Amino acid sequence: MSAIIETERLVKSYRGRPALRGIDLALESGIVHALLGPNGAGKTTLVSILSTVVRPDGGTARVAGHDVRREAAAVRGVIGLAGQHAAVEPKLTGRENLRVFGRLSGLGARAARHAAESALGRLGLEAVADRVAGGYSGGQRRRLDLAVSLVARPALVLLDEPTTGLDPLSRRQLWDAVAELTREGTDVLLTTQYLEEADALAGNVVVLNEGGIVAHGSPARLKSRVAGETVTIAVDRPEHAAVAAQSVPGDCRIDAERMSVTWSSRSGAREALGVFADLGARGIEVRELTIHRPTLDDVFLDLVGAEKPEGGGEPEGAEQPEGAGKPAGAGKPEGGR
Numbered sequence: 001m002s003a004i005i006e007t008e009r010l011v012k013s014y015r016g017r018p019a020l021r022g023i024d025l026a027l028e029s030g031i032v033h034a035l036l037g038p039n040g041a042g043k044t045t046l047v048s049i050l051s052t053v054v055r056p057d058g059g060t061a062r063v064a065g066h067d068v069r070r071e072a073a074a075v076r077g078v079i080g081l082a083g084q085h086a087a088v089e090p091k092l093t094g095r096e097n098l099r100v101f102g103r104l105s106g107l108g109a110r111a112a113r114h115a116a117e118s119a120l121g122r123l124g125l126e127a128v129a130d131r132v133a134g135g136y137s138g139g140q141r142r143r144l145d146l147a148v149s150l151v152a153r154p155a156l157v158l159l160d161e162p163t164t165g166l167d168p169l170s171r172r173q174l175w176d177a178v179a180e181l182t183r184e185g186t187d188v189l190l191t192t193q194y195l196e197e198a199d200a201l202a203g204n205v206v207v208l209n210e211g212g213i214v215a216h217g218s219p220a221r222l223k224s225r226v227a228g229e230t231v232t233i234a235v236d237r238p239e240h241a242a243v244a245a246q247s248v249p250g251d252c253r254i255d256a257e258r259m260s261v262t263w264s265s266r267s268g269a270r271e272a273l274g275v276f277a278d279l280g281a282r283g284i285e286v287r288e289l290t291i292h293r294p295t296l297d298d299v300f301l302d303l304v305g306a307e308k309p310e311g312g313g314e315p316e317g318a319e320q321p322e323g324a325g326k327p328a329g330a331g332k333p334e335g336g337r
């Protein structure tokens with residue numbers, strides 16, 4: 001398996017403030033990689049270095065084996081005309097842009113027309129295809145950029161928060177287009193603030209926080225380290241809470257005063273329905289059902305906390321232990337694998 005992206009001790013500061021604190025990455029070709037992190041984590045800085053737009057202060061970065069500093073032109077060749085580099089011409093229509101990009105990437109006239117129509121359809125841009133790109137909304141523009149990738153098919157596409165601010169339909173279309181790209185052999189690195197999006201699209205997730213890598217691995221592996229949903233079911237009598245507790249698949253807490261049971265689970269909604277059905281079959285009325293999903297903040301606290309050398313224990317139904325602080329040794333590589 002060859003690495004499409006490799007970095008070693010990659011460092012970048014802005015006016016003395018570190019944005020990247022020593023990033024070591026070896027991302028293999030053939031799967032989608034997501035850089036997941038909150039605002040200010042350093043995602044855009046990293047993607048900008050990889051696309052040769054920003055120069056690192058130290059360390060190395062290679063794209064398909066080409067050094068971003070010494071072989072910038074070769075790196076741009078790998079990234080092609082798409083993604084970060086989408087040089088969409090605002091005076092041309094969406095359709096015209098796509099045909100031009102098709103020709104520039106070596107397609108014949110007919111093939112370029114065909115590729116343009118197909119990309120317009122995939123990203124739901126037919127209705128605005130004959131409007132000039134300069135008049136597109138932010139979301140339409142983002143979809144046009146990705147349509148360019150579909151037409152031009154570079155070896156690697158870098159997508160910086162491609163779905164932020166998009167409506168659900170546009171987001172879905174973008175997800176589908178990313179999946180289509182990868183089926184055709186294009187590597188994709190995208191950044192996102194949403195664990196859900198990383199989960200939906202990526203085979204490998206790198207979690208960035210404050211300029212350092214705090215966790216990485218498959219979405220399943222990361223999620224297994226994150227506390228699940230917390231479910232509370234309240235019934236109409238204290239003794240019925242004890243009955244409800246018997247229907248809960250694992251451990252739970254009974255609150256006699258509130259006449260409720262509470263438990264944590266990674267499939268809380270499904271379990272809640274099971275308990276609900278059990279109670280219904282016994283004629284017990286459910287007064288209240290709440291499911292608390294971990295927020296992005298919870299997820300980061302869990303991941304950052306879990307990465308500490310002492311290793312905070314499993315999040316067993318408990319709330320956040322005590323102040324899960326910053327990533328320990330954010331500047332260090334995450335241990336060779």
Ligand SMILES: Nc1ncnc2c1ncn2[C@@H]1O[C@H](COP(=O)(O)OP(=O)(O)O)[C@@H](O)[C@H]1O
Pocket residue numbers: 014015018019037038039040041042043044045046
């Ligand atoms: N051009 C810039 N000038 C000064 N500071 C910057 C610049 N770009 C980014 N930063 C700072 O670097 C840090 C990382 O930013 P960024 O890479 O944009 O994070 P993200 O994309 O994850 O939100 C932030 O603290 C941000 O304020």
Ligand SMILES: [Mg+2]
Pocket residue numbers: 043044045160161
């Ligand atoms: Mg950003």
